[in-house]
Amino acid sequence: MNDHPPLAISRRRFLILGAVTATAFAMPPFISLKAYAAALEQPAMAKVTLEVNSKPQTLEIDTRTSLLDALREHLHLTGSKKGCDHGQCGACTVIVDGRRINSCLTLAVMQDGAKVTTIEGLGMPDHLHPMQAAFIKHDGYQCGYCTPGQICSAVAVLQEIRDGIPSHASASLTAPPQLIASELQERMSGNICRCGAYSNIIEAISEVAEVPA
Template identity: 65%
Template sequence: MNDAGACVSRREVLIATAASAALTTAEAADAQAALTPAAALPATQARVTLEVNGQLRTVDVDTRTTLLDLLREQLQLTGTKKGCDHGQCGACTVLLDGRRINSCLMLAVMAPGARVTTIEGLGEPGRLHPLQAAFIAKDGYQCGYCTPGQICSAVGMLDELQRGMPSHATPDLAARPLLSADELRERMSGNLCRCGAYANIAEAITSVAGGAA
């Protein structure tokens, strides 16, 4: 074309074509993202701050990470054991704000600002928790795998007794202490011992509780 105002250079045609292609690609990507299921998207991350054994810890975790895996894999507190990973054996029991929980059933992102106590935080060599000392004195373990969960659960259980919390086996709500043999079995029923050291475990707990189970 001879008309300078109507003349379009080859360079301008290429630029316009590229811009149109880029816009089409972006629109296609947006449409594909809208159709992509959430499970196929990259896992999100979260920053969690919580108090573990008296120390503030801030960690970045996958939002699917359990409290158990946070403690073991990221904080290297391997005293807390992974047993069934389904909340059935009690090996992963820790104290959360003073109450016993199965850490395999709780996501780390559900515990921001919480106070977590593991077996490492209960005592240390030369300054054992009374229950740790009792388990040693009464031989309340064999392989020892369930022992951290047993002790943490017993700590939480004895606190429940002090607060007068009944169990499903409590026949008399006015009785003190609430720790008959049936009470002890029911209250510790969430903690399994494959070695079968239950008699010595019960003796260790009872010696600290001061009951007559």
């Protein structure tokens, strides 16, 4: 005599049936599992045109590609560093249309048509940008990992101040921004230096700030 009710089901069979049912509801109608998996693996591609360091560049890339990865992986401009990849350290800072941005936080397709300047575009060893030379003179780096982002940010910061663009801290003040250490420190606060070369960095920026634009 069978003591179990006719509809009794084992725990294992219950889990299998549940998984199958969930998959059936999640799948679009009339699409096989194989076709659905193939669609997921196929990235959406787009053509992106940029002017990078004064040179036109056209890329065919996955629409999910960040500007940072487009620069590093597709254009092989590896000066811009991938630090936190969450926009918190500033190592990936580049200058886009004259303003600094965290290139890890923006998609390359969002910058279609933009003018991008990386550390390589500011200057090279045989022809340094004044900011690069000042960082060397004042030992504004130790390990150097954050330095490309620091320098790009510093160049843009001086232009922001000269253009009268307020920082977040001084946005409510009526006085124009000034080329003083406290202003520079506040504006550079998004660029993290784990080696702690902050005082030297401010000295380097201050020296360049004294030179007329």
